[in-house]
Amino acid sequence: DIQLTQSPSFLSASVGDRVTITCRASQDISSYLAWYQQKPGKAPKLLIYAASTLQSGVPSRFSGSGSGTEFTLTISSLQPEDFATYYCQQLNSYRYTFGQGTKLEIK
Amino acid sequence: EVQIVDSGGGLVQPGGSLRLSCGASGFTFSSYAMSWVRQAPGKGLEWVSTITGSGYTIYYADSVKGRFTISRDNSKKMLYLQMNSLRAEDTAVYFCAKAHYGDSGFDFWGQGTLVTVSS
Numbered sequence: 001d002i003q004l005t006q007s008p009s010f011l012s013a014s015v016g017d018r019v020t021i022t023c024r025a026s027q028d029i030s031s032y033l034a035w036y037q038q039k040p041g042k043a044p045k046l047l048i049y050a051a052s053t054l055q056s057g058v059p060s061r062f063s064g065s066g067s068g069t070e071f072t073l074t075i076s077s078l079q080p081e082d083f084a085t086y087y088c089q090q091l092n093s094y095r096y097t098f099g100q101g102t103k104l105e106i107k
Numbered sequence: 108e109v110q111i112v113d114s115g116g117g118l119v120q121p122g123g124s125l126r127l128s129c130g131a132s133g134f135t136f137s138s139y140a141m142s143w144v145r146q147a148p149g150k151g152l153e154w155v156s157t158i159t160g161s162g163y164t165i166y167y168a169d170s171v172k173g174r175f176t177i178s179r180d181n182s183k184k185m186l187y188l189q190m191n192s193l194r195a196e197d198t199a200v201y202f203c204a205k206a207h208y209g210d211s212g213f214d215f216w217g218q219g220t221l222v223t224v225s226s
Contacts, residue, residue, distance in 0.1 A: 043217065045216075049211040055214065089152075098144075
């Protein structure tokens with residue numbers, strides 16, 4: 001199975017900061033990677049698909065990059081509503097594994 | 108407007124069975140793969156199973172293979188997850204999710220339904 005490792009697992013930042021979350025795959029997954037945001041008690045929300053394509057309705061401060069085994073999610077200027085947990089997911093092989101998550105907290 | 112509503116969760120004893128349901132509206136249900144994803148209390152997301160739009164191709168996580176069965180009724184726009192031989196480690200919120208297109212993520216999710224396996 002393909003394993004996804006996110007770093008960091010916890011991130012403390014302030015409103016207005018630029019933050020980057022990394023997702024590393026245990027083998028080449030081309031660009032078959034999605035990013036989600038999840039807030040407590042809510043379902044995940046799709047932010048980015050195909051590694052770098054912004055889902056409709058998602059603010060442009062979110063961006064994704066990478067291919068192969070290393071991927072990043074960047075938030076260019078943190079807003080109060082961005083404090084949440086973020087997950088990557090690979091869709092290259094039919095076992096659609098998720099990363100362990102990155103919890104973004106207010107500093 | 109796309110709407111997905113999960114239901115069927117509850118308390119069940121170890122070794123018991125439960126069937127989850129997911130009703131969908133606002134899109135051509137038979138054209139999209141559907142999946143179940145679960146989240147144990149305080150833990151991360153775990154993909155459980157996916158079924159293609161036609162229902163002909165099905166995938167399972169190793170952790171549930173042989174115990175869970177995913178199915179769909181395209182005439183009723185319904186997705187199901189039959190869960191047998193339940194274990195304590197199956198305790199989680201179960202989400203139904205719609206495929207965006209192809210292998211590009213899950214764009215609409217249900218609100219989740221809690222399954223608790225305990226004696």
